[in-house]
Amino acid sequence: MNVSSAAIRACGLVKTHGQGQSRVRAVDEVDLEVPQGQMLAVMGPSGCGKSTLLHLLGGLERPTDGEVWVAGRRIDTMSERALARMRRRSVGFVFQAFHLVEELSATENVELPALLAGRSRRQAGRSRRQARRRAGLLLERVGLAARARHLPSQLSGGQRQRVAVARALVNDPLVVLADEPTGNLDTAATLDVLRIFQELRAAGQTFVIVTHDERVAATADRLVSMRDGMFVDDTRLDGSHTGGLGGLIGLGG
Amino acid sequence: MQDAVLAMLAKEPSHGYHLHDRLRRSLGPLGEAMNRGQIYVTLARLERAGLVVCERADGLPERPERKVYALTPAGQQRVAAWLAEVGWPKPDLAEFHLKLAAAAAARLADPVELVAAQRRELLRRLREVQQAVLAEPAGQPAGLLLEGVVLRLQADLRWLDACERAWSEVDDDVEGG
Numbered sequence: 110m111n112v113s114s115a116a117i118r119a120c121g122l123v124k125t126h127g128q129g130q131s132r133v134r135a136v137d138e139v140d141l142e143v144p145q146g147q148m149l150a151v152m153g154p155s156g157c158g159k160s161t162l163l164h165l166l167g168g169l170e171r172p173t174d175g176e177v178w179v180a181g182r183r184i185d186t187m188s189e190r191a192l193a194r195m196r197r198r199s200v201g202f203v204f205q206a207f208h209l210v211e212e213l214s215a216t217e218n219v220e221l222p223a224l225l226a227g228r229s230r231r232q233a234g235r236s237r238r239q240a241r242r243r244a245g246l247l248l249e250r251v252g253l254a255a256r257a258r259h260l261p262s263q264l265s266g267g268q269r270q271r272v273a274v275a276r277a278l279v280n281d282p283l284v285v286l287a288d289e290p291t292g293n294l295d296t297a298a299t300l301d302v303l304r305i306f307q308e309l310r311a312a313g314q315t316f317v318i319v320t321h322d323e324r325v326a327a328t329a330d331r332l333v334s335m336r337d338g339m340f341v342d343d344t345r346l347d348g349s350h351t352g353g354l355g356g357l358i359g360l361g362g
Numbered sequence: 363m364q365d366a367v368l369a370m371l372a373k374e375p376s377h378g379y380h381l382h383d384r385l386r387r388s389l390g391p392l393g394e395a396m397n398r399g400q401i402y403v404t405l406a407r408l409e410r411a412g413l414v415v416c417e418r419a420d421g422l423p424e425r426p427e428r429k430v431y432a433l434t435p436a437g438q439q440r441v442a443a444w445l446a447e448v449g450w451p452k453p454d455l456a457e458f459h460l461k462l463a464a465a466a467a468a469r470l471a472d473p474v475e476l477v478a479a480q481r482r483e484l485l486r487r488l489r490e491v492q493q494a495v496l497a498e499p500a501g502q503p504a505g506l507l508l509e510g511v512v513l514r515l516q517a518d519l520r521w522l523d524a525c526e527r528a529w530s531e532v533d534d535d536v537e538g539g
Binding site for chain 2: 296297300303304307323324326327328329332342344346354
């Protein structure tokens with residue numbers, strides 16, 4: 110696989126927490142490459158380092174050792190300023206707890222990262238209109254056009270997460286990083302979010318999803334399992350097929 | 363399959379192809395592999411067992427698709443008994459459990475590796491069903507069946523996690539002792 114086709118690449122990634130005796134390797138020598146347009150799921154018990162890994166890949170934390178490349182640029186050595194700009198432009202985050210601004214409407218929440226990424230004061234008026242239009246399109250895409258003016262408190266958990274997904278996409282990021290995106294959702298809302306992810310991936314969006322839900326992980330192209338900061342299993346889920354759905358319920362084919 | 367076909371005839375006498383359509387509608391994507399021949403084979407068996415009778419439309423050449431099937435009194439009784447029955451398919455976990463024990467005892471294979479391979483296989487199945495779930499519009503009766511298959515696979519995957527933990531500890535004990 111050539112380097113340029115990888116949306117995200119990490120090599121020899123290490124992150125330690127704590128000092129001396131209580132020093133813990135949250136991420137321990139991880140190598141990873143996610144090609145553009147792929148969905149990678151990371152599973153593992155709580156405390157295995159999967160969330161820390163996601164934070165390292167998205168530039169929310171800096172590694173103790175190793176390299177992280179996003180969109181062909183090394184990010185672990187960037188200045189804070191450059192790193193913040195990279196996060197705004199290249200990475201969309203979706204969290205279990207949604208993290209919406211309670212005082213802002215759905216539309217305002219979605220357009221917020223676009224406004225923060227706005228370039229100059231002179232362009233502000235124009236970019237504001239563009240952000241509003243893009244927020245509207247994205248809310249329509251996640252099935253919430255009719256609730257664009259609602260505050261988060263007026264939305265269900267599933268709807269809030271869909272707003273958060275729209276917000277993650279507003280700057281057209283190279284990669285979406287999702288940490289337990291369905292952790293607070295019931296089955297129907299989980300399926301809504303997964304359907305949106307599938308559509309986006311079909312359109313070429315790259316994803317890294319951390320989850321403890323097998324049914325979320327099963328929608329990925331590739332699944333890695335983590336224990337004690339290391340990858341212990343790596344499964345390709347695309348490609349080979351099991352020979353017909355009918356076989357799964359004992360019907361002949 | 364025999365019981366399900368019989369029960370579908372309880373609504374009204376029916377052609378084989380009509381039964382086939384109804385079954386496929388109920389099963390959704392899981393029923394796509396089922397062909398009409400299987401229905402006719404099942405109906406022929408039920409007929410021999412005296413549970414259905416076959417009425418042929420008069421004056422038409424004899425072809426399977428012309429036949430209309432109806433329940434006999436014995437067939438009706440069998441349907442009633444089937445509805446009241448509380449039997450449930452048992453997943454065969456003992457076989458896999460014994461496979462791990464035998465592999466470990468004879469040092470034929472690492473049980474943890476066997477669990478990992480099994481887990482990958484179940485994840486691929488889960489992915490396939492999950493794709494069908496996501497493709498199915500919400501609220502379809504077939505979606506409910508898919509949901510059941512997903513939940514079962516999830517339960518099996520959780521059991522495999524428990525197997526992996528237990529057999530990893532056995533390894534550690536051996537290495538430590």
